[in-house]
Amino acid sequence: MKKRILYFIQALLNSYAILFFSQNSVLGALLVVVSFFNPVAGLAGLVCVCGTLLIVNQLSYQRENIQAGLYSFNTLLIGIGIGSFYHVNAAFCVWLAVACIFTLILTVVLTSWLGKYGLPVLTVPFVLGFWMILLAASSYAEIGLLPKQSYLLNELSAGQVIEPHILFASFNNVQLPYYIKLFFRAISALFFQDSVVAGLVMSVGLFVHSRISFSLLVLGFAVACAFNAWLGIYPEGIGHYHLGVNFMMVALAIGGFFLIPSLYSYLWAIISVPVAFLLVGAFTKMLSVYSLPALSLPFCVLTILLLYFFILRTGAGKLQLTPLQHYSPETNLYLYLNNKDRLRNLQYLKLNLPFLGSWTVSQGYNGDITHQGGWAQALDFVIQDEDDKTYQESGTRPEHFYCFNKPVLACADGIVEAVVDYVEDNEIGTINLQQNWGNTVIIKHLTGVYSKVSHLRQYSIKVKAGEFVKQGDFLGLCGNSGRSPEPHLHFQIQTLPYIGSKTLPYPFAYYLKQQTD
Amino acid sequence: MKKRILYFIQALLNSYAILFFSQNSVLGALLVVVSFFNPVAGLAGLVCVCGTLLIVNQLSYQRENIQAGLYSFNTLLIGIGIGSFYHVNAAFCVWLAVACIFTLILTVVLTSWLGKYGLPVLTVPFVLGFWMILLAASSYAEIGLLPKQSYLLNELSAGQVIEPHILFASFNNVQLPYYIKLFFRAISALFFQDSVVAGLVMSVGLFVHSRISFSLLVLGFAVACAFNAWLGIYPEGIGHYHLGVNFMMVALAIGGFFLIPSLYSYLWAIISVPVAFLLVGAFTKMLSVYSLPALSLPFCVLTILLLYFFILRTGAGKLQLTPLQHYSPETNLYLYLNNKDRLRNLQYLKLNLPFLGSWTVSQGYNGDITHQGGWAQALDFVIQDEDDKTYQESGTRPEHFYCFNKPVLACADGIVEAVVDYVEDNEIGTINLQQNWGNTVIIKHLTGVYSKVSHLRQYSIKVKAGEFVKQGDFLGLCGNSGRSPEPHLHFQIQTLPYIGSKTLPYPFAYYLKQQTD
Amino acid sequence: MKKRILYFIQALLNSYAILFFSQNSVLGALLVVVSFFNPVAGLAGLVCVCGTLLIVNQLSYQRENIQAGLYSFNTLLIGIGIGSFYHVNAAFCVWLAVACIFTLILTVVLTSWLGKYGLPVLTVPFVLGFWMILLAASSYAEIGLLPKQSYLLNELSAGQVIEPHILFASFNNVQLPYYIKLFFRAISALFFQDSVVAGLVMSVGLFVHSRISFSLLVLGFAVACAFNAWLGIYPEGIGHYHLGVNFMMVALAIGGFFLIPSLYSYLWAIISVPVAFLLVGAFTKMLSVYSLPALSLPFCVLTILLLYFFILRTGAGKLQLTPLQHYSPETNLYLYLNNKDRLRNLQYLKLNLPFLGSWTVSQGYNGDITHQGGWAQALDFVIQDEDDKTYQESGTRPEHFYCFNKPVLACADGIVEAVVDYVEDNEIGTINLQQNWGNTVIIKHLTGVYSKVSHLRQYSIKVKAGEFVKQGDFLGLCGNSGRSPEPHLHFQIQTLPYIGSKTLPYPFAYYLKQQTD
Structure with a gap:
C-alpha cells in the first residue's frame, strides 16, 4: 500500500516536473505550489492529473510511462488552461471531464504513434484538446461555459501584444529591469500566468535542477529578444507567452534535452529561434481564421521535426542525440562523456545486456x-x-x-x-x-x-x-x-573457454539504470 | 458464372449493410429499397457501388475486402450525397464519376494505412470526397453542378437547427410522439433523408439483424437528448442528422461492434456521447470557415481514436476488443463467451492453426x-x-x-x-x-x-x-x-510420440470460420 | 578533390533536372540557365541549392539521395519562389535562410516518412515551406520582407485568371497561336515565370531528354484545355500556372514516370486530369480563407494517392509500376520490355544478387x-x-x-x-x-x-x-x-554440384546498374 502511494505521488510530481523535461521531485513540488497561485486553475490541473492517473492505471497502460508522468502532463495543462479561462459552474465540471478524457485519448494515441518513430508527443494533445473546448464554446449557442475576462487569450488569438492594464498587480510590481521581469513572466507563461513571482519561484527550482537547462532558457530569451529587436517583428516587444512557451522552450529542448549538450547543440538552439519566429507567425495567422491561439504548437512542431531530422542522419558526427534519456542535461552529458572515456579501450567489444527489458x-x-x-x-x-x-x-x-x-x-x-x-x-x-x-x-x-x-x-x-x-x-x-x-x-x-573458468571483470557498454528510492 | 453473380450481389448488399456494421443480406436489401425513397440519390448510389466493384475487381484488390463491401460503402454514400444535393445533368455525371474515383482512391489508401494499426476507415473517405465536391462547386465560377434547394446542407453548415417548413410532408405526417419521430428521422439521416417512414423500415431491418445494435442506437439517442436537455446546447433540440450519424453511431460502434458487448462497453458508449458533442461543436465551428458541413467526421474521429486508445492497453481487463469480427454483436458476444467456456480447461495449451491464411x-x-x-x-x-x-x-x-x-x-x-x-x-x-x-x-x-x-x-x-x-x-x-x-x-x-500413434480429439482455440452459403 | 567537385556539380544539376523527373545533365544545365531569366530568383535558387548540399553533406545523410538531388530540389523552388516575389534586402537574406532550413527539415522528414510506403515526396515540402513565409509575412506587423508587384500570386490566391497587362512583354511578344504560347508559358510556370521563350528552351531540353515525357505534357495540356472548354470551368481559359504545374505534371508523373509507359498508363494520365480539376478547385477554395495559393499541392496529393492506390493492388495486371527508377520513361520502358524478353525462358529461376546494397x-x-x-x-x-x-x-x-x-x-x-x-x-x-x-x-x-x-x-x-x-x-x-x-x-x-565445377553463363533477373561517368 505504501508503495502504491509513493508510486502515485511520484507519478503526480513527475507530471509537473516533466514540463521542464525533468523528473526532479523538488522541481515538481515547486511547480504544484506555483500552479496554485491561480487557485482555480491549480485545482483544476490537480484534479485532471489525479483523474488521468486513475484511468490509465485502471486501463493498465505501461507502468513506466505512467510513473514518468507521460500520460498526465497534457491533461494537467488542459486543467490549468480551462481553470484559467472559464468560471466554475456545473457545466465547467462536465466540460473539464470531457476535455480531460479527450486529451488523454489523444495523448495515448499520439504517444504510441510518434513513439514508433522515436519522437516525443510534447504538448500536442493539450493544444488539440484545448482548441476543441475553445471551438465548441464558440460554436454552440449555449454550452454553459462562462469565459473569464482574459487579456491573454485575446492577445494570443490576435497575434499582437496587448499591454495589460491591470494584471496581477501585486505580483508584478517588483522593482526590476524590464527584461528581467519579462524573463520571469515568460517562465510563468507555462501555467498561463503572467507573474514575476511565479516565474522567479519556477526559475529557482529549475536552477537547482539543472544549470544547463537554465542557461538554455536564458539563451533562448536573449536570441529571441535580439532577433526581434533587429527586425522589429513585434514593435512593442515579444509577448511573454510566446517568449516562454515557444522560443525559450525550443532552445531548452534542442540545446540540452534531446541532444547531448555541446557547442553544436547550443548552435542549433540558436538557429531554432528564428525558425520558431517563422512558425509562430504562420500558425498565428492561420489560426486567426478560427479565432484560435497557436499556444505551444510552434514549439512542438519545430522540436519534433528537428529531432526526426537529426535521427535520420546516417552518422552522429558532432551532434549527439541523447541515447538514453535521464531527464537531466547534466546527467546525460556526464554519462555520455563517461561512457566515451570508460569504453575507450573496448572499441572491439562493447557488451549489450544479454536480455530484453528491465531486469x-x-x-x-x-x-x-x-x-x-x-x-x-x-x-x-x-x-x-x-x-x-x-x-x-x-x-x-x-x-x-x-x-x-x-x-x-x-x-x-x-x-x-x-x-x-x-x-x-x-x-x-x-x-x-x-x-x-x-x-x-x-x-x-x-x-x-x-x-x-x-x-x-x-x-x-x-x-x-x-x-x-x-x-x-x-x-x-x-x-x-x-x-x-x-x-x-x-x-x-x-578468459578461458571452459565451463568452470574463472571470471574477468568487464563493463557493459549500454544499459539504463533505474532509480530506486 | 453463377458464382460470380452471387459474389457480386453479395458484395453489393454488403456495401449497404456494412453502414450498420452488418453483413446481413436482408438488412442490405432493405437499405437498397430505402435509398430509392429518394430515387435520384438511390440510383446515383447504386451506380457508384457497381462502378466501384467493377474497378476494384479489374485492378485486383483483396477479394475478401471487396466481398465485404469495404471498398464500396464510401462511394455509395458519395453517390447518395451528390444525388441528394444536385440536379441531374451532363456535368452531374462527370463530377459523380470524378468524385467516385477520388473517393475510391482515398478508401483504398486509408483502408491500408489505418489497417496497419488495426483501425477501420469508417466514412472518412466519403467525408473528404464530398468536401472536395462542395468546395470545387463553390470555388469555380462555373462547374456545371446545379444545387437543389436543401435545408439540410444549410443546417449542417450553419451548425444550427433550422426547422424545415416543407419537408417530405407525406413521410413525416405520422401521428407519433416527437421523440419517436425524431428517432426514426435520425436513423434515416444516414442516407441524407429526413423521413419517419424510411427510419422505420431501416429500424425494422436493424432490429431483425441485431437487438443489441438496436438497443445501442436507442441508448445513444437517449443520452444525447438528455445531455442536450440538461445543458441546453441546442435550445431547439438536436438536429436529426448529427443525432443519427454522430451520436447514435458512435454509441453503436463503441458499445457493440468494436468491443464485446458488456456493461463496460455500454458505459463507454455513454461516455462517448458527451465527447461527441465536443467534437461536433468544434468541427462545425472550424468548418464553417469553409462553409463545409462536419458530416460524420466527429463519429469517425472519435471512434478511431477510442479504438486505438483501447488497443494500446497492455491488458484487456473488463473491456474486451472484438478479436475476430463476425459483423454481429450477438455473434461476437456468443463466440467470446463460448470460447471462454470451451477453452477453460485448456489453459496450458491453446492451439493455433498450423498455417497462415485461409485453408x-x-x-x-x-x-x-x-x-x-x-x-x-x-x-x-x-x-x-x-x-x-x-x-x-x-x-x-x-x-x-x-x-x-x-x-x-x-x-x-x-x-x-x-x-x-x-x-x-x-x-x-x-x-x-x-x-x-x-x-x-x-x-x-x-x-x-x-x-x-x-x-x-x-x-x-x-x-x-x-x-x-x-x-x-x-x-x-x-x-x-x-x-x-x-x-x-x-x-x-x-497421446504418444510415435509416427503411427492414434489420434486424440482436441479443439483449436483461435480461428475464423468462413461462411459458405 | 576532382571527384568531390564532380559529385557536387552532378548533385547540383540533378536538383534542377529532377523537377522534370530526369537526371539528365544537359536538361539540368538548361534549367539553371532558364532560372536566371529572372536573375534574382535564379540566384536565390542557386544559393539555396548550394547551401542545402553543404548542410546535408555536413550532417551525413544518404549519399545516393544527395547526389540525385532529392534533398535539394524543394529548397531550389523555395529560393526561386522567394526571389520571384520579394525584393532583396537584409531581411530577405534572413528569411531566405530560415525558409531554406525549414524546408530542408521538412524534405528530410517527409522523404523518410513517405519513403516507408514507397512513395515520393514531390514538392510537398516546398509548398509547406512557402506557405509559412507567406503566412508569417502577412501575420506580423513588420517582418522586413517587401513584396514585389506580382499578378501571379494574386491570381493564384484568388483562384481566378487575371489577364496580365504588362508581363515580360519582350518574352511573350512572339507571333504564335494562342494555345502554343499558352503551352510554353505553362511549362515556364515551374519556375514562377510566364515566358514563352523560357518555356521553349525548357521544352527543347525536355524533348531531347525524353519524347515520351514531352508527349505526356502535350497530352495533359490538351485534355485539360478540352475539359475546361467543355464545362466552361475557367471561362477565360486555364491560368498558365495551374496548367503547367498541376494538370500537365500529373499527366507526366502518372503516364510515364511512376508507371511503365503503355496505353493503360496514358489512359490513367487522361483520367487524372479531371480529378486534378476537382482538387485544384477544392484546395484553392479552402486556402483562399488564408489568402494562400494552392501551388503544386493538387499535383502532389493526387500523384501520391494514385501511386499508393496502384501499389496496394495484389497483382500488376496491365498497369506496371516502375520497378527500378532510371529517371527516364524510355529507359524504364526499354528495360521492362527487355527484361520480359530476356527472362522469358527463365521462368523457373530468376536470380537475385547474392547480397544487399551496392557492390x-x-x-x-x-x-x-x-x-x-x-x-x-x-x-x-x-x-x-x-x-x-x-x-x-x-x-x-x-x-x-x-x-x-x-x-x-x-x-x-x-x-x-x-x-x-x-x-x-x-x-x-x-x-x-x-x-x-x-x-x-x-x-x-x-x-x-x-x-x-x-x-x-x-x-x-x-x-x-x-x-x-x-x-x-x-x-x-x-x-x-x-x-x-x-x-x-x-x-x-x-552445371554440376562439385566445388571445382566449370561455370555456366546465366543472367541476373533483378538489379540496378549505377551510371559511372
Whole structure:
C-alpha cells in the first residue's frame, strides 16, 4: 500500500516536473505550489492529473510511462488552461471531464504513434484538446461555459501584444529591469500566468535542477529578444507567452534535452529561434481564421521535426542525440562523456545486456552466495515486480517466475565455443549440484574474452558450437537448470573457454539504470 | 458464372449493410429499397457501388475486402450525397464519376494505412470526397453542378437547427410522439433523408439483424437528448442528422461492434456521447470557415481514436476488443463467451492453426478415406480458389497446387520429438504406401499431448529433434510426400510420440470460420 | 578533390533536372540557365541549392539521395519562389535562410516518412515551406520582407485568371497561336515565370531528354484545355500556372514516370486530369480563407494517392509500376520490355544478387586474373567508396574492408548441396592455394543449375547440406578465405554440384546498374 502511494505521488510530481523535461521531485513540488497561485486553475490541473492517473492505471497502460508522468502532463495543462479561462459552474465540471478524457485519448494515441518513430508527443494533445473546448464554446449557442475576462487569450488569438492594464498587480510590481521581469513572466507563461513571482519561484527550482537547462532558457530569451529587436517583428516587444512557451522552450529542448549538450547543440538552439519566429507567425495567422491561439504548437512542431531530422542522419558526427534519456542535461552529458572515456579501450567489444527489458541484479560481483573467490565477477539477473517479488501465483513452479522462458541473447558478436542443453530444469526449491552450471552457452568474442550464460531452459538453445552469432542473436530461454533454486540468468566474462573458468571483470557498454528510492 | 453473380450481389448488399456494421443480406436489401425513397440519390448510389466493384475487381484488390463491401460503402454514400444535393445533368455525371474515383482512391489508401494499426476507415473517405465536391462547386465560377434547394446542407453548415417548413410532408405526417419521430428521422439521416417512414423500415431491418445494435442506437439517442436537455446546447433540440450519424453511431460502434458487448462497453458508449458533442461543436465551428458541413467526421474521429486508445492497453481487463469480427454483436458476444467456456480447461495449451491464411478442410474427423477407427480425429487441409479447385493450370505437377510450398507452423510451444524429412515428393496421382506419413514433424506439447503434421516437402523441414519451438515457428513447407495423391497438410493430436500413434480429439482455440452459403 | 567537385556539380544539376523527373545533365544545365531569366530568383535558387548540399553533406545523410538531388530540389523552388516575389534586402537574406532550413527539415522528414510506403515526396515540402513565409509575412506587423508587384500570386490566391497587362512583354511578344504560347508559358510556370521563350528552351531540353515525357505534357495540356472548354470551368481559359504545374505534371508523373509507359498508363494520365480539376478547385477554395495559393499541392496529393492506390493492388495486371527508377520513361520502358524478353525462358529461376546494397564487379566474365577457360563465367564482387577504394583505415586487416562481414544471400530457392565452413580467413596479402575456394556454399536450384558463393568467413555459414533455402535467405558472411588476397565475394552458376565445377553463363533477373561517368 505504501508503495502504491509513493508510486502515485511520484507519478503526480513527475507530471509537473516533466514540463521542464525533468523528473526532479523538488522541481515538481515547486511547480504544484506555483500552479496554485491561480487557485482555480491549480485545482483544476490537480484534479485532471489525479483523474488521468486513475484511468490509465485502471486501463493498465505501461507502468513506466505512467510513473514518468507521460500520460498526465497534457491533461494537467488542459486543467490549468480551462481553470484559467472559464468560471466554475456545473457545466465547467462536465466540460473539464470531457476535455480531460479527450486529451488523454489523444495523448495515448499520439504517444504510441510518434513513439514508433522515436519522437516525443510534447504538448500536442493539450493544444488539440484545448482548441476543441475553445471551438465548441464558440460554436454552440449555449454550452454553459462562462469565459473569464482574459487579456491573454485575446492577445494570443490576435497575434499582437496587448499591454495589460491591470494584471496581477501585486505580483508584478517588483522593482526590476524590464527584461528581467519579462524573463520571469515568460517562465510563468507555462501555467498561463503572467507573474514575476511565479516565474522567479519556477526559475529557482529549475536552477537547482539543472544549470544547463537554465542557461538554455536564458539563451533562448536573449536570441529571441535580439532577433526581434533587429527586425522589429513585434514593435512593442515579444509577448511573454510566446517568449516562454515557444522560443525559450525550443532552445531548452534542442540545446540540452534531446541532444547531448555541446557547442553544436547550443548552435542549433540558436538557429531554432528564428525558425520558431517563422512558425509562430504562420500558425498565428492561420489560426486567426478560427479565432484560435497557436499556444505551444510552434514549439512542438519545430522540436519534433528537428529531432526526426537529426535521427535520420546516417552518422552522429558532432551532434549527439541523447541515447538514453535521464531527464537531466547534466546527467546525460556526464554519462555520455563517461561512457566515451570508460569504453575507450573496448572499441572491439562493447557488451549489450544479454536480455530484453528491465531486469534486476539479484547477486552482483563478490556476492554472498556463490560469486566468490575466482568466480566473484559474475552477475545473476531476475525480473521483479513492483513488490520486489520474482514470481506471481504461488511461486511453486518455474512457470510462475517472471524471468522463466524469457529470451537470452548474445551480448556481442562471436563464435559459439560450447553448448550444454540437456540438463533438466529443477523443480522449485531443489538444486542440481552435479551439473552446477546447468544449460550453458559460451561465446568467444576475442582471444581471452569469452562470455558465459548459464541455467538456461532444457532444449531451448538454438545455436551450436562453431556457429557465428551477432550481437543480440537469440541463444535460448532463461530456465532453472543446474545450481539454481529458482529461475535466474547467470552472466560472466571469462578468459578461458571452459565451463568452470574463472571470471574477468568487464563493463557493459549500454544499459539504463533505474532509480530506486 | 453463377458464382460470380452471387459474389457480386453479395458484395453489393454488403456495401449497404456494412453502414450498420452488418453483413446481413436482408438488412442490405432493405437499405437498397430505402435509398430509392429518394430515387435520384438511390440510383446515383447504386451506380457508384457497381462502378466501384467493377474497378476494384479489374485492378485486383483483396477479394475478401471487396466481398465485404469495404471498398464500396464510401462511394455509395458519395453517390447518395451528390444525388441528394444536385440536379441531374451532363456535368452531374462527370463530377459523380470524378468524385467516385477520388473517393475510391482515398478508401483504398486509408483502408491500408489505418489497417496497419488495426483501425477501420469508417466514412472518412466519403467525408473528404464530398468536401472536395462542395468546395470545387463553390470555388469555380462555373462547374456545371446545379444545387437543389436543401435545408439540410444549410443546417449542417450553419451548425444550427433550422426547422424545415416543407419537408417530405407525406413521410413525416405520422401521428407519433416527437421523440419517436425524431428517432426514426435520425436513423434515416444516414442516407441524407429526413423521413419517419424510411427510419422505420431501416429500424425494422436493424432490429431483425441485431437487438443489441438496436438497443445501442436507442441508448445513444437517449443520452444525447438528455445531455442536450440538461445543458441546453441546442435550445431547439438536436438536429436529426448529427443525432443519427454522430451520436447514435458512435454509441453503436463503441458499445457493440468494436468491443464485446458488456456493461463496460455500454458505459463507454455513454461516455462517448458527451465527447461527441465536443467534437461536433468544434468541427462545425472550424468548418464553417469553409462553409463545409462536419458530416460524420466527429463519429469517425472519435471512434478511431477510442479504438486505438483501447488497443494500446497492455491488458484487456473488463473491456474486451472484438478479436475476430463476425459483423454481429450477438455473434461476437456468443463466440467470446463460448470460447471462454470451451477453452477453460485448456489453459496450458491453446492451439493455433498450423498455417497462415485461409485453408479448407478436405477431410475432417471420421473421414471417408483415411480418417477412420483409432485415426479418425485428424484433419486434412488444402487451399481452394473460388471455384473450389485446389490447383491452377493443368494440375499435373505439385507446383500447380495452391497449398504446395506454403509454410507449416508449430501449433503451440513444445519440444520437437521426431522429424522425417527425406521422403521424396510424389508425382501427382501416385502415392507412396511404404512411407505412409511422408515427411513429418511431431512436437511434444505436454505429457500425453503431441501434435503431428505430415506430407511435408522433402528437405524443407528446418527444425530438429530435441529443439524447442514457439507457437507459430516455421517447421517446413507443405508437400506431397507419403500417402498423398495431391499436396495437402495432415494435422492431428495424439497421446504418444510415435509416427503411427492414434489420434486424440482436441479443439483449436483461435480461428475464423468462413461462411459458405 | 576532382571527384568531390564532380559529385557536387552532378548533385547540383540533378536538383534542377529532377523537377522534370530526369537526371539528365544537359536538361539540368538548361534549367539553371532558364532560372536566371529572372536573375534574382535564379540566384536565390542557386544559393539555396548550394547551401542545402553543404548542410546535408555536413550532417551525413544518404549519399545516393544527395547526389540525385532529392534533398535539394524543394529548397531550389523555395529560393526561386522567394526571389520571384520579394525584393532583396537584409531581411530577405534572413528569411531566405530560415525558409531554406525549414524546408530542408521538412524534405528530410517527409522523404523518410513517405519513403516507408514507397512513395515520393514531390514538392510537398516546398509548398509547406512557402506557405509559412507567406503566412508569417502577412501575420506580423513588420517582418522586413517587401513584396514585389506580382499578378501571379494574386491570381493564384484568388483562384481566378487575371489577364496580365504588362508581363515580360519582350518574352511573350512572339507571333504564335494562342494555345502554343499558352503551352510554353505553362511549362515556364515551374519556375514562377510566364515566358514563352523560357518555356521553349525548357521544352527543347525536355524533348531531347525524353519524347515520351514531352508527349505526356502535350497530352495533359490538351485534355485539360478540352475539359475546361467543355464545362466552361475557367471561362477565360486555364491560368498558365495551374496548367503547367498541376494538370500537365500529373499527366507526366502518372503516364510515364511512376508507371511503365503503355496505353493503360496514358489512359490513367487522361483520367487524372479531371480529378486534378476537382482538387485544384477544392484546395484553392479552402486556402483562399488564408489568402494562400494552392501551388503544386493538387499535383502532389493526387500523384501520391494514385501511386499508393496502384501499389496496394495484389497483382500488376496491365498497369506496371516502375520497378527500378532510371529517371527516364524510355529507359524504364526499354528495360521492362527487355527484361520480359530476356527472362522469358527463365521462368523457373530468376536470380537475385547474392547480397544487399551496392557492390562493384572487380573481376567479370573472362577476367584477367582467375576467371579463365572453363571457369570464365564468374563474378567477383567488392564494395567500393567514392574514391574506388575497397577499404578504410590502413587496409591491413580484413575488418578494414567494406565488404568483410557483410551478409551473403541465396540468389534463388533451392536445396543446399555442399557447405565448407572451416577454412581460416587469410591475413591481408596472403592467399591459401591449398583450399582454393575457401568457405563455400553450393545450392541446387534446378537439375543442371547450381550456384556457388565462395571465400566466405570462417564459421559464419548458417545453412547445412540438404536444407531447403528460399531466395534471399542468409547463407553466411563475406570473408577472406581461400585464394583471396583481400575480402571479396565470388559468385558463379555451374552445371554440376562439385566445388571445382566449370561455370555456366546465366543472367541476373533483378538489379540496378549505377551510371559511372
